[in-house]
Amino acid sequence: MKPVYHYATVLKAIEQLREKGFTEDFNLHENCLVCNTDKFQVDDFEISHIYYYEGDSNPGDEATVYGIESKSGIKGILVTGDEQDTDPMSKSIIDKLLVSRNKRD
Structure with a gap:
């Protein structure tokens, strides 16, 4: 199971991943x-x-911060908003992200 962190803000999550x-x-x-x-x-x-961060007052304020490791050794961050509004060309990538996010529970 992938680690899931609960920080107060998306910025804090990014800072921790950078560290x-x-x-x-x-x-x-x-x-x-x-x-x-x-x-x-x-x-x-x-x-x-x-x-995963859900906005307090607006569901459209959701964001997910992913710590990603490529097979070539690159470690980085991807921040997404509402994946439902994403370009259809990105479907297989979004599916992988959503499956990973949903497995966290």
Whole structure:
């Protein structure tokens, strides 16, 4: 089971992951994750840390912070908002993220 952390804010979760060596920034792009000039397909990375934050007053304020480790050794962070509003091209990546997030419970 992946560690799930409960910090007061998304910023605090990011700071803690940075202290654990997750220094790169991942971004979602056309059915892959991108970090600098590298692209990672769904099988090229593992999600090792998850932090899920729900806004107090607005469900649209939700965010998930993922600590991601690529098979090539890159450790970084991906922050997502509401995954339902994501580009359909990213479906396999979003599915992997959601399955990992839902397993935390």
